[in-house]
Amino acid sequence: MNTPPVNIAPVAPSGAAQAAPRADRPLLAISLRLCAMVLLATMFMLVKYVGEYGVAATEVMFWRQAVTVPLVLFWLGARGQLGVLRTTRMASHARRAATGTAGLFCNVTAAMLLPLSEATTLGFTTPLFAVLIAAVVFRQPVGVWRWTAVVLGFVGVLIISQPGHEPVSPWGVAAGLGAGLLVALVSFQIRDLARTEAPICCVFWFAFYGALIASLLLPTSITPHDATEWALLIGVGVSGTLAQLLITFSLRFGQVATVVVMDYTALVWATAYGWLIWDRLPSAATWLGAPAIVAAGLVITWREHRLSRAISPGSSLEDV
Template sequence: MSLGRTSLSLPRLAAASDTARAILWMLASGLLFILLNGTLRLLAQQLDPFVTGFLRYSFGVLVMLPFILRAGWAAYRPANLSGQIWRGAIHTSGLLLWFIAVPHVPLADMTALGFTTPLFIMLGAVVFLRERMVAARWVAALIGFCGVLIVVSPNLSGGAGAYGFVMLASSPLFAASFLITKALTRRDAPHVIVVWQSLAVALFSLPFALPHWDWPTPAQWAAFAFCGVVGTAGHICLTRAFKLADMSVTQPIKFLELVWASLFGLAVWGDVPGTATWIGGLVIFASTSWIARRESRKQG
């Protein structure tokens, strides 16, 4: 009897382990993306945003090139090439809209609009990937989003006008890109997906970068190399998280990025978080901690 119980519990233990690892990979990706976005923000203030986007993904390819040459191109040949191309095209579309809007949208408004992406991802995961609509995951996501609004609401200006809708339009495109990524993990390894994402986005964004081309300085080239390393590592962590667990499990964790961003701003620019930031951060942390513990216990 005990042997039967043990054998039956093994798949549940494995699922619990996968969920815990997915959450840790998601946390790691959030930290890396904060470093990436902080550096890209500085670069986009110095160079044309389209040039910045193109070079960011071009360096993503260059970072992976030694690994490709060592393992051979066959190791990076995707099982679903059309899916990789579609993912790159959709992700590029979202990036172009985001870059068009970003000079005109206040930072607080941009933060609030950007955090609609996890909600689109969770909805798409239910509709297109046939993931179960688990009420607790939606509750955690909505509580986390409320935490974001607590942080940004004191500074919301509503002054973005039509550009606010342009930036909002990028959110479902990014969500679609990540949903395709989840589907691609069924047949392709994370490093293959990340390489083809960088290749596709670099190629699709090149025509938009060329009319605005300006050669970076040596310091800017070094910053782009840093973005290539950090961005590639972040996407690999994100893809590993998507491979290990349902997307609706991982999305509430994404709201913690606002907490990391506040701490990053304090460390780099000396921006002292206000009362709303601390309150919202506690709400976000509580929602993500609760869903992480609940998922682990439920599957353990």
Template sequence: MSNEHSHNLRGIMLRCGAVVCFAIMSAAMKWASADHVSAIEMLFFRSAIGLPVVVAWLLLGPGIGIIRTKRPKAHLIRSMIGMSGILMNFQALIMLPLADVTTIGFSAPIFATILSALVLKEHVGGHRWSAVALGFIGVAIVVRPGGGEVLSHVGIAAALLGAIGTAGVTVTIRQIGSTEEPGTIVFWFFVASAIVSGSMLPFFGSVHSLETYGVLAISGVAGAFAQILMTMSLKAAPVSVVSPFDYGQIIWASLLGWLLWSTAPGTNTLVGAGLIVCAGLYTAWRESRKRRLTIAATPPLE
């Protein structure tokens, strides 16, 4: 087995682990919402309980010294965008079925392509714009305009805003990732999330059952491991290799939704998810092809 193939396989396995953890986190948050847990509380438990896991990972891996940064403003901007997106996603989980929230969330790469063109001034060719259009058609089918099972309009808006927030995070990480280590970015995001959400608990928090706190603890640990595994996957293999496996989260969300709430995804969700996945996979394939052509065109060092 070649070294590159071994690294790619490791990256894929890590990414699949991250996908399972993200699905567990989302399902746990959805379960906790039955006890009237707010989105702010979800963010607090995700960050406060996940932070020790992240610190342990840093101590065992790159070292705690990696948290030093010369770009605190960039981390603050990234964290604010990330927190806004996550809060919207959590609010959508409260109001919509798990599979629908997950499916709409995968429109994030579509918005990331648009923001890359507008903010980073990246060239986006006709093929990628076609994928964006296909993805938007998929989203339109999922949200069922004019027919099918009616979903909460507020919930749909929250899910779409969450996807835009995720896309914004993708763009900002591209900007600061050239000078900051992934562990640095993850650490400061968890710290900022814990501080901001903790300061808002007196206004949005309430007392819950021990079972609910246990479920929130599970979601926090799962979320931290998901973030770590995703970061490690990107160090092991290129984005174009591992990102297609993210769509496995739709399968896990549908399975957990059926097992826990007896809710199976409807026809609109399945058809829309298929179009969104096709758009995402095609974009990933184009990026992989572009990378290979760039490498092939690069002359060897003398």
């Protein structure tokens, strides 16, 4: 029996403004998402590279967020659109930023500790955690297709982590799975905010509060940098900002079920960077486990589309 579609997003405050509907432009949406995945893979490559210089994950996380704030302000100011940042939901933005910053820390840590292909693959577990959250927290009925996808996905995780053999970094695996869980939680918060807030407003306040949160950790981790390290840190911030903007705006022109499939192309770029820069291709375990995780995500996306959801929690790379 098919599971009936249930809107699991929290209801926006009464009287909240609704965004004007936009006509779908699927080719544009897919193109934006593909470009975002190139930038996202580039960001994590730079994260891993700067980590090899000894820069702490907490400092990388700060610069990833801090660079976004002036970039967004400059762009909106040049267009005379600073007013779009006004909001009556500052507490919601702060809560989203707290969860998203924790997820970003996990993503950065996984990129530093794991080969890029493995770290990227573990990031694809977000749809699996989203299904678990929907079932356990929101009490949404979940049918056999999505439960099967969850089991298949976590079998893939077990294969990649290689228990009983020579494993990849257990802390890296834990960070990758933590990122998947936290970004899934953020997806539900974003769904709520998207009812009343412009995408660029969500991006800005996430970066603003995220930088404030990360700055609290700077005294314990900041170190002097040479020109190369500063260039890498700024590159992390710029590529991450552009990736997040393109991910966000791709959803203005296409349904999640259409564009989210493009997220898996990030694995292609991560593998290419791993080979070109570190002369490392994915292990045999990754070649076996990654298809299981990707297939699980595709099944969940397909079911979301079949159940006619307006917005799916499977947008796995919203906070980067």
